[in-house]
Amino acid sequence: MRKWGAWIAGALAGAVNGLFGAGGGMLLVPLLTRLTDAEEKEAFACSVCIILPLSLVSLLVYYLQGGEFLSQSVPYLIGGAIGGIGAGVLLKKIKAKWLHRALGVFILWGGVRLLMT
Amino acid sequence: MTAAIAGLVCGVLSGLGIGGGTLLMVWMTAVAGLAQRQAQGINLLYFLPTALFALMFHAKNRLLRWRIILPAVLVGCLTAALAAWLATSIDTGLLRKLFGGFLLLVGARELFYRDKKAK
Numbered sequence: 001m002r003k004w005g006a007w008i009a010g011a012l013a014g015a016v017n018g019l020f021g022a023g024g025g026m027l028l029v030p031l032l033t034r035l036t037d038a039e040e041k042e043a044f045a046c047s048v049c050i051i052l053p054l055s056l057v058s059l060l061v062y063y064l065q066g067g068e069f070l071s072q073s074v075p076y077l078i079g080g081a082i083g084g085i086g087a088g089v090l091l092k093k094i095k096a097k098w099l100h101r102a103l104g105v106f107i108l109w110g111g112v113r114l115l116m117t
Numbered sequence: 118m119t120a121a122i123a124g125l126v127c128g129v130l131s132g133l134g135i136g137g138g139t140l141l142m143v144w145m146t147a148v149a150g151l152a153q154r155q156a157q158g159i160n161l162l163y164f165l166p167t168a169l170f171a172l173m174f175h176a177k178n179r180l181l182r183w184r185i186i187l188p189a190v191l192v193g194c195l196t197a198a199l200a201a202w203l204a205t206s207i208d209t210g211l212l213r214k215l216f217g218g219f220l221l222l223v224g225a226r227e228l229f230y231r232d233k234k235a236k
Contacts, residue, residue, distance in 0.1 A: 010189025011196045018200025020216045021157025022142040024193075025134055026223050036185050044134030045172075045180035050189045052168040054197040059161040061201035062154070069158035072151070075120035076141070076163040083128015083137070084167035088174025091133050103135040104228025110136075110143040111220030114213055 005035030010050060017051060018058045025051045026107055029100075040096035120149065124163055131164060132171025138164050139220065146213070153209045 009031035017024030025047040032043040062069075123144050130137025138160050145156040175181055204212060 006185040006188040007192050009185075010191070010193035013189070014193030014196030014198075015200045016219070017161075017193070018197035018202075019204045020142075020212070020219070021160045021204070022139040023136070023216070023219060023223070024197075025131075026136045026139060028189075029134060030223075030226060032185065036182075038182050038185055042180050042182050045175035045178075046182055046186050046189075047134040048132060048168050048175065049172055049181055049186050050193060051164065052172070053190050054193045055161040055164045055168075057194045057197045058201040058204075059158065059165075061198055062158045062161070062205060065202070065205040067154060067158045067205070069155045069162070072155065073159045073162045075118070076124035076159055077166055079121040079124025079126075080128035080131065080163040080167035081170055083125040083130070084132040084170030085174075086125075086129040087132020087167075087171040090129065091171070091175060091180065092178045094133070099133060099135050101228065102130070104224050104226070106130065106136050106140045107220050107224030108228060109224075110139050111217050111222075111224050113143050113147050114217030114220060 005032070009035055010054075013047075013050060014054050014057075017054045018061070021058060021062070024054060026103060029103065040099075041091060044096075044099055045091060123149075128163070128167040131167045137167070142216075153213050154205070157204070 009028055013024035013028045016027050028047040029043050032038045032046060038046055127137035127141035130140060142156055142160050145151045146153060
């Protein structure tokens with residue numbers, strides 16, 4: 001089972017990423033820690049690394065199917081890039097437990113919010 | 118401007134791997150009022166520079182496990198392409214509800230996470 005851990009995690013994350021445009025990484029972190037021998041912080045970092053190409057694929061499909069979103073993206077792209085640098089600096093320093101808790105809070109808030117609208 | 122700030126905050130979270138993109142999705146649809154599919158596209162696009170910058174650090178800090186990453190990416194690209202195609206075909210209201218439900222499940226799980234090595 002351990003051998004297939006990465007494959008399974010990747011397949012599921014891809015499906016979620018393609019379907020929702022988000023959330024694959026959040027599924028990845030618990031999957032990677034449970035199904036592979038990745039350490040806590042490695043799981044978070046690997047998750048970012050895996051989602052990157054998957055997002056590119058999903059994006060291409062959306063775009064080819066007629067999605068229009070490029071012009072609106074610019075402010076998010078800039079902010080996101082800066083934020084990414086901040087994350088790079090922070091990950092080494094934060095305790096994994098707090099990463100998980102923060103993840104949980106954000107996701108729950110998101111879920112509640114979406115189901116209410 | 119607020120969009121850039123939202124992008125920045127979520128960018129930090131995304132780079133850490135804790136769901137910044139998901140948070141941004143919710144912000145874009147529930148606060149900024151963007152359409153579901155448009156928000157999904159923006160979200161994916163925003164993640165690209167965010168992740169690239171964060172990954173430069175993660176690689177330097179030796180947090181990347183390539184033996185795990187590579188197979189996951191190979192398989193993931195396939196499922197992502199299929200799922201993305203599906204997403205462009207189904208009703209957007211349904212998509213929103215599915216996403217919301219998914220978030221509740223994963224969120225509850227992560228929130229109640231306990232340290233594996235109990236002290």
